[in-house]
Amino acid sequence: MHPSIQTRRDILSVLKERSVIATAEFYEKVGRVMPVILFRLQVKPAGRDFFHVVDSASGKVVGFRRDHNEACALARRLETEKGHE
Numbered sequence: 001m002h003p004s005i006q007t008r009r010d011i012l013s014v015l016k017e018r019s020v021i022a023t024a025e026f027y028e029k030v031g032r033v034m035p036v037i038l039f040r041l042q043v044k045p046a047g048r049d050f051f052h053v054v055d056s057a058s059g060k061v062v063g064f065r066r067d068h069n070e071a072c073a074l075a076r077r078l079e080t081e082k083g084h085e
Helices: 003-030 070-084
Strands: 041-046 053-055 061-065
Touching: 041 061, 053 070, 061 070
Parallel strands: none
Antiparallel strands: 041 053, 053 061
16 A cells, blocks of 8 residues: 555544544533444445445345445345344
């Protein structure tokens, strides 16, 4: 990986950590519990114009689409179906 790309990724990682800390401090100041949003299904690129829907708990591919928006829609649909089981 090019050094400038790695540097940028490192900076973004630190900024994300600071953002999470600041958000937690905000919720603490207003006396509320910070909501946790975890998605079980993730859309990951799997080649040119091809996307897998991956179960983050098991790492298994549960679906695929050729369009990113369709893959995201599939992930949302499967996520809601799993929530009702």
